């Protein structure tokens with residue numbers, strides 16, 4: 001592991017001794033005072049990547065905690081599928097799908113959870129908590145089940161049933177909050193302070209970004225280079241912050257000569273980070289944002305993004321940007337990705353595929369670019385959401401004639 005040099009406030013820059021604060025700078029508050037974990041990076045003598053490391057612990061040399069504190073579920077190490085035929089269809093030099101739907105609980109959240117839970121154990125915390133639109137919750141519930149730790153979960157009333165089913169199966173203490181995700185988030189924070197739980201909520205806990213950055217390390221290691229662009233869906237901004245931080249650390253430590261442009265995708269109806277990015281580009285400061293949020297992509301339905309400062313600043317540092325897409329495009333992307341690539345992602349997970357069409361049309365990506373789409377969550381998390389509008393398979397009698405008729409009808 002790497003012992004952090006400091007935890008630094010993203011707004012005022014004040015540096016705190018590592019582990020002296022859990023979540024945010026007391027002067028700037030949450031979320032303006034979110035913390036970033038800083039290291040003294042230099043490749044000399046580091047066992048990075050560690051060929052013996054399992055899953056994301058391969059990159060323990062750049063993580064704030066070692067594998068000895070991890071619970072046994074294996075996060076990270078997901079496939080990176082080359083898709084030459086899709087690259088050609090989009091007019092790109094190369095296209096890869098990073099399939100984070102294959103994490104132990106079915107979403108990218110397992111990266112941040114693996115590191116946050118290991119940190120909780122290292123620090124001797126005995127109970128965990130989080131607010132979530134569903135995936136971070138099922139992830140924390142699974143890892144806590146594996147580690148024998150109690151966890152307290154706050155989800156909005158409208159969380160998809162399969163995600164709630166995971167929570168119940170894992171034995172978490174679940175509070176379904178009669179309100180929005182943003183309200184569940186505030187309640188989880190207050191309750192965690194009241195009861196002393198270690199809170200894994202996205203954006204609040206800086207360890208989540210440390211876990212999330214391993215997706216960048218895996219892409220770099222597998223390609224043997226960094227691509228020209230990476231595209232990822234954005235709700236709170238903790239996943240994209242991790243993607244950017246991973247590539248920025250590879251450059252800072254001398255493992256890579258440059259960083260890819262990182263593009264964030266949001267739903268048009270829940271685009272607070274994209275709007276904050278546009279204001280930042282006009283020279284305005286990055287302030288905590290609050291907007292109404294509505295989209296069928298529940299995992300990115302966030303109105304008060306908890307990691308907005310990092311999600312804006314880091315993306316700007318990579319030379320990337322933000323794209324918004326409409327709900328019908330998100331739905332069509334999930335269906336088309338499943339049909340054309342064999343990867344079944346929930347609408348939020350397929351959002352980068354929807355954005356790719358726009359980025360190519362607008363000329364932001366083209367024939368010189370090798371592009372990686374990070375697919376963040378499984379379609380099994382919300383099967384009815386993904387298959388909306390698709391015909392139901394016909395019911396036939398158990399005889400061959402019916403099959404013959406069916407084959408004649410649809411080939």
Ligand SMILES: *Cc1c(COP(=O)(O)O)cnc(C)c1O
Pocket residue numbers: 107108109135136202233234235236237238239240299300346348349376377378
């Ligand atoms: C959490 C999540 C995201 C976005 O991550 P943020 O850190 O909230 O920006 C995207 N897709 C899926 C499937 C997710 O679960």
Ligand SMILES: [Zn+2]
Pocket residue numbers: 009010011012013014025026027028029033
């Ligand atoms: Zn501060």
